[in-house]
Amino acid sequence: xxxxxxxxxxxxxxxxxxxxxxxxxxxxxxxxxxxxxxxxxxxxxxxxxxxxxxxxxxxxxxxxxxxxxxxxxxxxxxxxxxxxxxxxxxxxxxxxxxxxxxxxxxxxxxxxxxxxxxxxxxxxxxxxxxxxxxxxxxxxxxxxxxxxxxxxxxxxxxxxxxxxxxxxxxxxxxxxxxxxxxxxxxxxxxxxxxxxxxxxxxxxxxxxxxxxxxxxxxxxxxxxxxxxxxxxxxxxxxxxxxxxxxxxxxxxxxxxxxxxxxxxxxxxxxxxxxxxxxxxxxxxxxxxxxxxxxxxxxxxxxxxxx
Amino acid sequence: xxxxxxxxxxxxxxxxxxxxxxxxxxxxxxxxxxxxxxxxxxxxxxxxxxxxxxxxxxxxxxxxxxxxxxxxxxxxxxxxxxxxxxxxxxxxxxxxxxxxxxxxxxxxxxxxxxxxxxxxxxxxxxxxxxxxxxxxxxxxxxxxxxxxxxxxxxxxxxxxxxxxxxxxxxxxxxxxxxxxxxxxxxxxxxxxxxxxxxxxxxxxxxxxxxxxxxxxxxxxxxxxxxxxxxxxxxxxxxxxxxxxxxxxxxxxxxxxxxxxxxxxxxxxxxxxxxxxxxxxxxxxxxxxxxxxxxxxxxxxxxxxxxxxxxxxxxxxxxxxxxxxxxxxxxxxxxxxxxxxxxxxxxxxxxxxxxxxxxx
Numbered sequence: 001x002x003x004x005x006x007x008x009x010x011x012x013x014x015x016x017x018x019x020x021x022x023x024x025x026x027x028x029x030x031x032x033x034x035x036x037x038x039x040x041x042x043x044x045x046x047x048x049x050x051x052x053x054x055x056x057x058x059x060x061x062x063x064x065x066x067x068x069x070x071x072x073x074x075x076x077x078x079x080x081x082x083x084x085x086x087x088x089x090x091x092x093x094x095x096x097x098x099x100x101x102x103x104x105x106x107x108x109x110x111x112x113x114x115x116x117x118x119x120x121x122x123x124x125x126x127x128x129x130x131x132x133x134x135x136x137x138x139x140x141x142x143x144x145x146x147x148x149x150x151x152x153x154x155x156x157x158x159x160x161x162x163x164x165x166x167x168x169x170x171x172x173x174x175x176x177x178x179x180x181x182x183x184x185x186x187x188x189x190x191x192x193x194x195x196x197x198x199x200x201x202x203x204x205x206x207x208x209x210x211x212x213x214x215x216x217x218x219x220x221x222x223x224x225x226x227x228x229x230x231x232x233x234x235x236x237x238x239x240x241x242x243x244x245x246x247x248x249x250x251x252x253x254x255x256x257x258x259x260x261x262x263x264x265x266x267x268x269x270x271x272x273x274x275x276x277x278x279x280x281x282x283x284x285x286x287x288x289x290x291x292x293x294x295x296x297x298x299x300x301x302x303x304x305x306x
Numbered sequence: 307x308x309x310x311x312x313x314x315x316x317x318x319x320x321x322x323x324x325x326x327x328x329x330x331x332x333x334x335x336x337x338x339x340x341x342x343x344x345x346x347x348x349x350x351x352x353x354x355x356x357x358x359x360x361x362x363x364x365x366x367x368x369x370x371x372x373x374x375x376x377x378x379x380x381x382x383x384x385x386x387x388x389x390x391x392x393x394x395x396x397x398x399x400x401x402x403x404x405x406x407x408x409x410x411x412x413x414x415x416x417x418x419x420x421x422x423x424x425x426x427x428x429x430x431x432x433x434x435x436x437x438x439x440x441x442x443x444x445x446x447x448x449x450x451x452x453x454x455x456x457x458x459x460x461x462x463x464x465x466x467x468x469x470x471x472x473x474x475x476x477x478x479x480x481x482x483x484x485x486x487x488x489x490x491x492x493x494x495x496x497x498x499x500x501x502x503x504x505x506x507x508x509x510x511x512x513x514x515x516x517x518x519x520x521x522x523x524x525x526x527x528x529x530x531x532x533x534x535x536x537x538x539x540x541x542x543x544x545x546x547x548x549x550x551x552x553x554x555x556x557x558x559x560x561x562x563x564x565x566x567x568x569x570x571x572x573x574x575x576x577x578x579x580x581x582x583x584x585x586x587x588x589x590x591x592x593x594x595x596x597x598x599x600x601x602x603x604x605x606x607x608x609x610x611x612x613x614x615x616x617x618x619x620x621x622x623x624x625x626x627x628x629x630x631x632x633x634x635x636x637x638x639x640x641x642x643x644x645x646x647x648x649x650x651x652x653x654x655x656x657x658x659x660x661x662x663x664x665x
Contacts, residue, residue, distance in 0.1 A: 185388055185390065187386040187387070187388045187389075187390035187463075188388075188390045188392070190352070190355065190357050190377075190384070190386070190390070191384065191386060191390035191392075192392075193355075193356070193357065193376070193377040193378065194355055194356075194357075194377045194378075194382060194383070194384040194461075195378075195403050195404040195407060195451065195455075196377075196378040196404050196407035196408055196455070197378065197407050198376075198378065201407060205392075205403070206392060209392075209394040210393070210394065212394075
């Protein structure tokens with residue numbers, strides 16, 4: 001009993017934080033999604049807030065843009081994940097693991113810059129890059145080379161949305177993959193060379209198969225975090241240009257609940273969007289855990305050979 | 307295939323791994339690299355394997371200088387301390403891997419893997435994965451993988467260190483007889499002097515990146531050229547004592563703070579000319595418990611080794627290790643008398659630590 005009390009005592013601060021800043025907000029959002037709370041009908045008397053059941057979700061289903069936003073989200077998550085968070089991260093870690101140690105460290109440090117740069121600053125840099133002629137840096141290069149200028153923001157918004165998020169996403173996978181590659185025993189790497197493989201064959205036959213678990217982990221973690229990320233898109237395109245061209249689900253939740261046109265915010269309706277995202281996230285997490293057998297992943301390190 | 311290392315050095319930044327190593331290894335010879343951790347023996351092996359590039363010097367296999375060759379072009383087989391089996395491949399996959407990379411036809415792959423597995427006694431394990439094998443079985447698979455491509459040279463990096471004592475004994479004999487039968491030149495890195503002494507045709511003793519000696523096991527044991535080798539080769543290790551010589555009644559005496567011993571005549575001439583202090587070395591088996599012996603001492607510690615008791619005996623202020631018959635039932639505190647077989651004495655210069663060859 002005494003020992004239990006001590007244990008609970010030590011767990012209390014962390015438990016309290018999770019309770020206060022995760023479970024409680026989820027419950028509040030869940031409750032809000034069942035109300036009509038909006039700036040249009042907001043009074044200082046919260047008791048006037050009307051409980052409207054699932055009507056918000058009904059509205060959401062019939063929303064003419066919900067479908068587009070849904071597929072935008074899938075497109076955004078899958079492309080960023082496939083091109084950058086996994087593939088580019090893997091390429092960066094493999095390349096930096098095969099060059100001089102110090103040089104490899106420098107390159108990896110450079111790739112972390114997008115993640116540690118304040119997002120407003122980071123996005124300002126990108127907006128300056130992609131701006132229209134004669135202001136944008138890319139367009140200035142185009143002009144200097146005699147190539148036609150281009151309005152990237154209007155013509156190719158997705159390319160930049162994915163680049164902007166991909167450059168941030170690389171560092172996570174890169175760190176995981178690099179540490180996994182470095183924890184492959186040196187003997188094993190040497191054995192492969194002595195057995196007759198080239199460096200590329202070694203990557204193909206030895207390194208990649210041993211990275212299976214880190215790969216699955218990065219896919220899981222990053223797809224869930226991309227699903228809920230929106231601040232870069234908010235700052236870069238704000239979901240545009242035009243009607244919802246690059247709007248993703250998490251951004252819609254934000255727009256509806258906190259930043260709607262003319263201050264007409266719909267807290268209840270926005271919460272419904274957020275709740276859908278939470279449900280999708282939980283379902284995906286469970287599916288990943290089942291498919292990738294995460295219990296085995298956490299049970300013991302897979303790279304250990306001895 | 308002959309192997310010739312000449313003026314071979316490897317530096318890691320300012321740290322010297324191996325310095326100016328010269329060595330000739332004959333075709334079909336079994337050479338052990340022996341030395342304590344960090345002496346440069348594994349660095350040398352990895353240079354031969356092509357993993358490390360030498361800072362200076364050349365490595366020659368037969369009449370080819372291989373310095374610039376990638377590991378895959380050197381036709382070597384290598385066995386590692388950690389076995390280094392590919393955990394995601396079956397035993398068959400592991401052994402066939404070198405053949406697959408060489409693009410050997412599939413049928414021949416099958417035939418050669420089966421032959422190698424047969425040789426190593428692991429034919430029944432081909433479908434298993436490394437994690438499902440015992441340490442000994444894993445080491446056999448590793449050996450099979452090294453042999454299957456019919457290498458010119460076999461490199462061993464402490465291959466038996468992770469096995470239990472009994473298995474180590476059998477694998478020692480097996481590796482040795484396999485190597486003799488196939489006639490492949492073998493280079494074997496170990497810190498275990500028993501392995502080196504029992505398996506190798508010649509032993510290269512290394513310390514602090516330098517070659518200390520390159521000689522047959524017998525030579526190293528009987529005539530150690532340096533104090534380091536005298537202390538490193540042989541278990542329990544040789545006893546060392548700082549002594550001086552003195553004339554008394556026309557005979558030559560060896561003297562330390564607590565010991566006085568007569569010297570046999572064959573040492574006399576040289577010892578008489580010795581100037582000042584000398585390091586005296588004598589192996590534990592050359593000190594005998596003898597009730598009529600000239601030296602008296604007291605048993606300090608008894609370590610039963612089974613066949614022998616290892617005794618630590620204090621003579622005055624000096625400690626000596628020696629081996630005694632367990633039937634004597636020696637106990638700490640026993641008063642004993644000792645005689646020294648001075649014909650087997652070794653002497654070293656205390657400054658250069660080189661052997662003084664006086665016999």
